Amino acid sequence: MNPSRVSPWFRCYQPRPQAKRRLICLPHAGGSASFYRSWCHLLPTDVELIAVQYPGHEDRLAEPMMDEMGPLADKLAWQIRPLLDRPYLLFGHSMGAAVAHEICLRLREQGLRLPERLVVSAREAPCRHRGGGWHLADDEALLEELSRLDEAAAALRTSVEMRALFLPAIRNDYRLIETYRPRAGLPPLPLPISAFIGHADAELSQDEAAAWSGHGDGGFELRGFFGGHFYLRHNSAVVTALLQLMGEPEPA
Template sequence: MTWVRCYEARPQARLRLFCFPHAGGTASAYRLWPPLLPAGVEMLAVQYPGREERFGEPALTTMAELVNGLVTGLRGELDRPFVFFGHSMGAAVAYEVALVLQRLGLPAPQRLVLSGKEAPEHVTPGAVHLRDDDGLAAELTALGGTGAAVLEHPELRELLLPIVRADYRLIETYQPTQAPPLTCPITAFVGDADPELTIEQARDWGRSTSGEFDLQVFPGDHFYLNDGRAQVVSALTRRLALAPSWPSTP
């Protein structure tokens, strides 16, 4: 399973939760989630190329490349009901993968939970990926996604920044696909002090589905889900319970 990591295999699970990381993030961003999830849910964390065990592969710099790889790579894991969760860049990736699955008539997520990302109509180009290394590091520190201590370590910084730059190029040049609305329900999560987007911009995800929509606001900045992990997973679990095939726990 090149495209996903499973931190706690649950062969009898009736529902899968796919988690898509933020820019510069890895599958291990979700490594602490499985113990917080019900026994009937198996979490698969998406691993983008260029990091951790995929370090030898080039990081992708366009949304089309990443989505095409994911649609091909995830097909074998869509053999039971599933939900997508994505944070920041990962929210946009999850949304675009869901659009392709719907267009191709492949199994679709029972719910899309999109965190820390503005709705498609609010997407604008960015230029952080054009900054020098110090400017890129400053952006990461300001968002709180990567500890200053990590960025100050020369070897780790040298490994991290090229991946971050590739991801920023991907998301800052991304143009949302013009497509009919999804039919699955969408939930938007947002931090009340997120410098990247407003609550209103998150609420507009409701226009991207013909199904139900709901919004939940959490205390915190762009990475509110780090300190509030238990609260976030609890809120996510409540949405999983709304899925038609919610697994019963023995």
Template sequence: MSSLPPDTLWIRRFHPAPAAGERLVCFPHAGGSASFFLPVSTALSPGVEVLAVQYPGRQDRRAEPGIPSVPDLADRIAQALTGWDDKPLTFFGHSMGAAVAFEVARRMEAEGRGPVRLFASGRNAPSRPRDENVHLRDDAGLIAELRNLNGTDSSLLEDEELLAMILPATRSDYTAIETYRCAEETQVACPVTVLVGDDDPKTTLDDARAWKLHTTGPFDMRIFNGGHFYLSRRSAEVLAVLSEHVGMAGTAHRA
């Protein structure tokens, strides 16, 4: 048996599941943290071991500067996942996390250790960037954006002390995703499943469907009722989609 790397600043494992045959790696949205995926870990354990990525600049990493570049983030995360890939990995990324997961998948595939599937949630295809400049707004403008997306607890947005802690990391994340560019011919080999809300102000169904251009493997898309953070209100439905796939690769791996 190979020995696992210790839990690190980058990778969080809320429910260790040594008997699980597969791992689901979750990548947060801009301004998000690993703890956003605690309910997913709770729901899927112990059948699937869930790992959540913790970007720098938030929670226990708030003293670290953020990394305002998707490629640089992906480089660091791909390295941090070394040793966790002794079992099949499935990636799930929401919003910015979908682009980061895509770039991590590219890097790991180049090393022969790529994921068995990528779930890309609430994000345009990599070659369809949004023409946005939230990262250039003042603090009030950034807070207004967070309110509009309904993905941040409103009580946090009223607490000046907490805002002072979360805004630098959030701005760094928005810089990363709003300056990210990807050519249409850039692809991964793994299957891609896209999840999107039917009323998402950030991602049209056409822009979500364009993820099909970025895989040489199978592609499918699931549409949910809701906005950009549809997955918070449709968690049971999202978990059902995940459960259609996670666990299957682990069974094949053990066979």
């Protein structure tokens, strides 16, 4: 089965039908599936990488974007069902971490297979969610904020074409995550959670990341990496090696 053919929501850059496990990754606000493409070459052949492609992003530009967390998580929880035929890890970066958590909540409600581990990257726990108003800012202010978080975003300030292409999706996703209101009072998920942070991430404190410990009852760990909010750009080999170890079954 090629997951990319099962649903337009997923990209599988190197189909591995005999893989024993899957790593399903969700991108950040304004991000696309291709953010994870290079990870295929860093994972062993028994792990199949699946990257989520949000509507209105990259090769789904013609489709309407979704700017509310509830409908997005509902849709993904439905679309992900064919991928639950083998053990998997769920990894989300920044906005993607919140989306991944909401997917897990829905899978639990539906009695479906949960990931072996939820890995949340560069995101405060739902109980510490801050919201925000950057989606209401003018283009220049929003671009300045993006450039502060990610040096790769600087190109948007010098290219009118790139700005027109990418800024609508970025603003849409900022609206989604900034207006998101996590549900309070839910019991913790019956799975382990790992929180990854960049040591120099000015957007996230260690305490905010550590608060994820209250959202799962299968164990928790907090890991830090060199870099800021987009530490993944410079630590992909280390991160994928760690995810590979996390996905391996415990010795008998």
